[in-house]
Amino acid sequence: MSSAARASDASVAEGGAAPIPGLHLRFGELSMSGATMPWRARGAGPNYAGWMIGTRHSYDRVADRYADELGDELRGKPLDRGLLEVFAELAGGGVVADVGCGPGHVAAYLAARGVRMIGMDLSPAMCGVARTSVAVGAADMTALPVRAQSLVGLVCLYAVIHLDRQQRAAAYAEFARVLRPGGHALIAFHTSDTDFPVGAAKTLTDWWGHQVDLTFRYLDPSAESEALATAGLVPVARLDRAPHPDIEHPSRRSYLLVRRRP
Template sequence: MTGDYLEQTRAGYDATAAEYAERFHHWLDRKPVELAVLQAFAGLVGTGGHVADVGCGTGATTAILAGHGCRVTGIDLSPNMIGEARRLNLDLDFRIGSMTALDFADESVDGVCAWYSVIHIPDEDLDAVVAEFARVLRPGGHVLLAFQVGERPLVLDEAFGRKVSLVYHRRPLRQLGRIAERHGFTSYVETVRGPDDDGLESTPHAFLIVRKPTAC
C-alpha cells in the first residue's frame, strides 16, 4: 500500500485544521438528508453499539452518532484535527490513526462510519481499506460510506490561504458497492442526492450502507 498520499493528506489537514473547524464543524446542522442518514445508521448499530468513526475530522459525526446512543471512537490521520475534535467534544473518545491499519481487534466493533474519508484513498488502495473495515467489524455489523459522486478527482493545492496537496476522489456509487461485495458485504441502503445550491457543491453525493453477514 502506497503511503505518500497519507503523508500529504495528514499535512494538508494539519495545516488547515483550525480554519476547517471554524467553517465546517457545524456544517451538518443544516443538512437534513445527511442527518437522517446518520440517524438511520445509528439505529442499525443500536444503542450502546461501538462505532469506529474513521476520518472523523473535528468530530461532528462522532457527536451526532453519540447523540443517537452509540459508543463512538473518532479516528483521524491528522493530529491537529484530533486536537480540534477534542477541544470541541470534551466528553468523546478520539485517537490519531489511519483507516489503512485500524487499532482494533478482529470483529470488535458494531459499525464503521467513513464519512467523506475514503475520498482520500486512491483506487488501488480501496480494496485494502474495505478489507480492514471487514476485519474489525462484527458479523451483522454495518459500514456507512459517504462520498461525492463523479468520474474525476478534485485536486487542491491551496485551502484557506495555505499550500496543500489534497486529492478528493469522486466515484460512482456502484464502484464502492462492488468493492464492498468483494469483501463479503451486502448492500443495505444506496442513495444519491443532488448537489445543494450553496455555491460549494458541484457534484451529487452518495450514501452507502453495507452489512457484514452474520456467522453461519
Template sequence: MSHSAEHERVRAGYDVVAEEYRRRIGGELAHKPVDRALLGLVVEEARGGPVADLGCGPGHVAGWLAGHGAAVVGIDLSPRMVEIARRDHPAAEFREGDLLRLPAADGEFAAAVALYSVIHLGTGELRPAFEEMRRVLRPSGTLLVSFHLGSEVRRLDEWWGHSVAIDFHFLESERVADLLTEAGFTVEARLERADLPEEAATRRGYLLARRDTDPTGG
C-alpha cells in the same frame, strides 16, 4: 508516489487547515437532513454497541452520534484533527490512525461510518480499506459510506489560504458497491443527492452495507 507518501500529504494538508475546517464544517449537520437521518439509522442499527467514525476530522459527526446515544470512537489520519475533536467533543473517544491500518480490535464495533474519507484513497486502496473496515466490525455490523460521485481526481494545491497537496477522488457508486461486496459486505441501500447550497457543487453518493457473516466464524 508511494501510498505512504500520498497519505502523508493528506495528513499534512488536514493538519494545516484543521482549525479553519472545524470553523467552516463543524456545524454542517444542521443543514443536512439526509445525513442526520442516515446517522440516526446507524445508531439504531448499532443497538447500543460502539460506533466508529472513520476519518472523523474535527469530530462533529462523532459528537452528533454520541449526543444521540451511541458510544463513539473517532479515528482520523490528522493528529491536529484528533486534538481538536478531543477538545470539542469529550463525550466521544478519538484515536489517530490510517484507514488501511485502523487502531481497533477485530470486531470492536457494532457499526461504522466513513463520510467522505475514502475519497483520499487511491484506486487500489479502496478494497483494502473496506476489508479493514470489515475486520473491525462485528458480524452483521452496519457500514455507511459517502463520497462525491464521478470518475475524476481533483488536486487541491491551495485551501483557505494554506498551501496543500491533496487529491480528491470522485467515485462511481457501482464501483464502490462492487468493492464493498468483494470485501465481504452486502450493500443494502443506495442513495444519491444533489449538493446543498452550503456545500461544494458535487453530487453525493451514499451506500449502506452490512458485514457478511463468515460461515467459518471469521
C-alpha cells in the same frame, strides 16, 4: 485490569473522554512526526506511506479552519441527519467508529443519540480540534488500531475520496475486519460536480490560503458497492443526492449503507 490495559486506555482517553472497555486501541503508539510509522498499511500499495504523510500534513494545516467551516454543517443537512438517525438505531448498544472523522461532528451527533462512539482520523491536528467528548485518536483507515470484530458499526464520510482504488480496497478490507458479522458501515463520497464527472480526480494545492497536496476523487457508487462487497460488506441501501445549496460544496453525493457478511 492490567497496567498495560490502563496505559492503553489512558492514551485513548486524552481530552477527558471516558475509556471504552472491550476495544484494544493503541493510538499512543502511532508516530505523529511522519519520520517512522509503526503501523502497517495493509495492502494499500508501495507508495502509500509517502502519499499518506502528504495527506496528513495537508489536513493538519487546514484543521482549524475546517472545524470552523464544517463543524456545524449537519444543521443544514437533513438527509444526512436522517441517515445518521437510522444508523444510531441499527447500532444497538455496541461501539461505532467514525473513521476519517475530521473535527468529530458526525461522531458527536451519533454520541448525542446514545451511540458509544470513537473517532479516528489520519491527521493529529484534526483529532486535536475535535469539539466533542468522544474519544478521538490518530489512525490510518488501512490499518485501524482496533481488534477484529470489535465494532458494531463504522461511518466514514468523505474520507475514502482521498484514497485511490487499491487504497480503498485495503480500507474496505479493514472495515470488514473490525466489524462484527452483521455490523453496518455507512460510507459517503462525492460523485460529480459541474467541473468533474464521475471517475475524475481533483488536485488541490491551496486550501483557505494553506499549502496542501490533496487529491479529491469523484467515485462511482456502483463500483464502490462492488468493491465493498468484495471485501465482505454487502449492500443494504444507497442514497444519491444533490448538494444542499449554500451549505456545502456543490457536488452530487452518494451514501452507501452496507452490512458485514455473517
